[in-house]
Amino acid sequence: MLTAKFCDHLPLYRQSDIYARAGVTLERSSLADWVGQVFALLRPLIDALERHVMQGDRLYADDTTVPVLAPGTGKTKTGRLWAYLRDERPYGGTGPPAVRYCYSPDRRSQHPRAHLASFRGVLQADGYSGFDGLYTDGHIAEAACWAHVRRNFHDIHVVAKQSPLAGEALERIAEPDAVEAQITGKPPDLRRRMCQAEARPRLERMHAWFTASLRRISGRGDIAGAIRYALARWPALTRYLDDGTVAIDNKAVERAIRPLVLGERTGSLPVQTQAASMPPRSTA
Numbered sequence: 001m002l003t004a005k006f007c008d009h010l011p012l013y014r015q016s017d018i019y020a021r022a023g024v025t026l027e028r029s030s031l032a033d034w035v036g037q038v039f040a041l042l043r044p045l046i047d048a049l050e051r052h053v054m055q056g057d058r059l060y061a062d063d064t065t066v067p068v069l070a071p072g073t074g075k076t077k078t079g080r081l082w083a084y085l086r087d088e089r090p091y092g093g094t095g096p097p098a099v100r101y102c103y104s105p106d107r108r109s110q111h112p113r114a115h116l117a118s119f120r121g122v123l124q125a126d127g128y129s130g131f132d133g134l135y136t137d138g139h140i141a142e143a144a145c146w147a148h149v150r151r152n153f154h155d156i157h158v159v160a161k162q163s164p165l166a167g168e169a170l171e172r173i174a175e176p177d178a179v180e181a182q183i184t185g186k187p188p189d190l191r192r193r194m195c196q197a198e199a200r201p202r203l204e205r206m207h208a209w210f211t212a213s214l215r216r217i218s219g220r221g222d223i224a225g226a227i228r229y230a231l232a233r234w235p236a237l238t239r240y241l242d243d244g245t246v247a248i249d250n251k252a253v254e255r256a257i258r259p260l261v262l263g264e265r266t267g268s269l270p271v272q273t274q275a276a277s278m279p280p281r282s283t284a
Helices: 002-006 012-021 028-054 110-115 129-135 146-159 164-183 188-216 222-232 251-266 269-275
Strands: 058-070 075-086 098-104 121-124 140-143
Touching (some): 002 012, 002 028, 012 028, 028 075, 028 098, 058 251, 075 110, 098 110, 110 129, 121 129, 129 140, 146 164, 146 222, 164 188, 164 222, 188 222
Parallel strands (some): 058 121, 121 140
Antiparallel strands (some): 058 075
16 A cells, blocks of 8 residues: 555555455545554654765755645645755765655745754755755855756747757756766766866856856846856855765756655645654655
């Protein structure tokens, strides 16, 4: 039942119907009770995984919406699921990769602050302002995500029917991406040397081109907004040049969130939070 729910994204009401066709009566309330009991049994494992993830000194972070059943209303409300990924494979590290998922009823900044209270190191995330307060005391250093920068220009390029400026931005962003593809999985020292030699000159030229382009175009346009997004985060976007343990983007954690999005589309996630009396703080 748990494999069907969490791996195959079959919500409990659908499983109840499937069992009923086979002549087995299993009420959804009984299945929900089982889910809650399993969460209690797995709590030591969840806590151990949480400790492992938070003990890393490099984390990827992202979040997504999740529909949550509102008891008594017959409707759903929108909660958030946060993913914190420890993955040392991009720089040849030996720590086992693991992801911690955290639920919150909204996206207020107090939630990532609580989730990451014990973390010390580099956090790679998107430009969500709720993360900003994490970097003020120096315990956590910010690394931004080039995939989000690229996505801004890609969306403009698609909508604007081959926008020349957006197209050139995509070509320039592809250059450091190509360097990263060559060094993924390599030791940190080699990664840093390659980034210094190959990626840094390209990014310096890109910064000059962004700055010059911003002076030539309307400040109210989408292109200007995409350029300002990149320039405002430039130190965080280029942190990986000087640190071989930092990746160019946080696509790894986006891949970790993808199964959750699939569960949302198939209708299994709203039942998940109803099934457990207390939403899980983390899970493998």
